[in-house]
Amino acid sequence: MEKRVQRDMGALAVTLDYDAELMLRVKDGDGASFGVLLEKHRTSVVHFLYRMVQNYAVAEELAQEVFLRVYRSRESYEASAKFTTWLFRIATHLALNALRDGKNEKFQERLDDESPDMPARQVSDARPTVEQKMVYQVRLDEVRRAVATLPEKQRAAVLMHKYEEMEYSQIAKVLTCSESAVKSLLFRAYETLRARLAHMA
């Protein structure tokens, strides 16, 4: 199996990340490596999807589908790009489909009414006062609304840039567009956010 990994790596003439090596091991039947990948990327995928669709139940359902597809695609996996690029391409694809299918159509209602199935939101201050909690909640809702108003691709680009700390080149590969297109998406997205969130300064 090690030889297989080395041969694939050599053939591609690229320096593979450790995740891609793990995925090649999954391809060779090593289920434990899939567990390592799941442990490593579970949270970031769920959080990305949650911020995309802004519905916790839908986000977890989509994240399950992402990892299910990763596992079921193991036989055809080729380490031609970073593993996270492939992973977030699947996640973005599913999120965009879900948004278009209206799976999160209850989202707008939940922004107005406190969602009963939403986990308790975490507040940075260990012992916030009631007033601080209310201020935080208002600011959080404003941020969520502002992000939700972004066009889907702009939203995905901002979330990958901000929270996943991806470079323009990787975002471009995830969204299958050029780097200049990504810069344009980000510029317009942040411009919108600056306009909507300027009063929070």
Next chain:
Amino acid sequence: MLLEYTAGRLAPGEAAALEAHLESCARCREFARSQKMVWQALEAWEAEPVSLDFDRRLFARIEQAPLSWWARLTGQVMHHAVPVAAAAGVMILAGLMLERPAVTPVAPPQESAQVETLGPEQVQSALDDMQMLRDFNHLVRADSAEPRM
């Protein structure tokens, strides 16, 4: 570059050069200020913890998930390959054993072989022997038919 600067992702040298520019450019300074504010607002959107049973549900789906037609086909073929091959082997072996008598010619009786290999001379000799036996019988009957004195 200003986006990367406000994200804190510029190299120290680049950041220092940009900060020097911001000292003299009010427009870029305002852009950087408002962008930093957006960045901080996004920072406040803290992530929710993933459900504790996420992995359990995922592995349950992995075990139950229907496969694609190709994966199902190849999976079934691979899954049944060994027993199918074993069954085929047994059937072939049984077939060979059943066919064996027909394939191997049955040895004919020794006599038939001799008859089949009799030459004309032998046949003529046998006929001569039979004629001689008839003549002998006739002589014996003639002797027994004469009146005794």
